[in-house]
Amino acid sequence: MDIISRAEWGARAPRSRSSVGWSQRTEFIVHYSEGPTDQSVRSIQDFHMDGNGWSDVGYNFLVDISGRVYEGRGWLVVGAHAPDHNTSGIGVCMIGRNGDSTAAAKRSIRWLYDEAARRTGRNLTRLGHRDVYATSCPGDELYAWVRAGMPADIEEDDMPDYVSVGMDTPQDLPPNKWVTVTWGKEYSDQKHHHWNQGGSSFIVGPARYAFTANVQIDGLAPGTELQARAIEHAESGGDYDGGPISEYVASAGSTFVHYNVAADTVGDGYRVRFQVIHYGSETGRITAGSAKAFAWPT
Ligand SMILES: [Zn+2]
Known part of the structure; x- marks a missing residue:
């Protein structure tokens, strides 16, 4: 799977960034943007930088409902997506609201998880944002999928x-x-x-x-x-x-x-x-x- 780089989606330069090592990455945290599914990554970045005053888009990666994967801060930059979990957790955001996520989006999120697990050499704890913070994020539907272990073969629904x-x-x-x-x-x-x-x-x-x-x-x-x-x-x-x-x-x-x-x-x-x-x-x-x-x- 390809990751659409920051240059490809026209990212602004971050105001600052701090790095984290793979050994510190123990969690994988799923979010939703709670906005329209066609919202551009750039507009999310603008909102995070200009509205929230953050140094960059908050997430490490973003995924749209077609399954395209966008580089946010990337693997080894501390994010701004879940207080107290930005160093331990890799934050991935599905662009959309509750019920918008698709098999393609889930497969891409799972692919990012598998890639993170491969790079750390161990499993990461799979969490929805609401597991670590008082929020409805990432929405009931996507959260249920996270809690079910983020199954990759989600279209084979007939198999128990x-x-x-x-x-x-x-x-x-x-x-x-x-x-x-x-x-x-x-x-x-x-x-x-x-x-x-x-x-x-x-x-x-x-x-x-x-x-x-x-x-x-x-x-x-x-x-x-x-x-x-x-x-x-x-x-x-x-x-x-x-x-x-x-x-x-x-x-x-x-x-x-x-x-x-x-x-x-x-x-x-x-x-x-x-x-x-x-x-x-x-x-x-x-x-x-x-x-x-x-x-x-x-
Ligand atoms: Zn969230």
């Missing part, structure tokens, strides 16, 4: 995302308390549904999904009543929707809970988790488990 995770640490199961199972192992998760932060959610909304979860529970008296459920947990705070509950009875020795959701929908800003509870008197233990999911982002 496949997630396969497992437990790596046993968890206590005290009586009468819903316990959220934590998935410390990740076998398959190309589209980043199983988030590194937390580890218990394994499907990111908005999506349709299906999953099965299997856990082994020990330490319960035979006959103890158990339940399992999916919950859709809000990313912001403790709000959640409880899904269908299945019931089980502890057997002698280990009890195996097999839980299945054939089809459900999780909304924007929510993530699916899996929980179990028992109504005995002793504290049991979830000793092993795994979950496999299909998700169709909506």
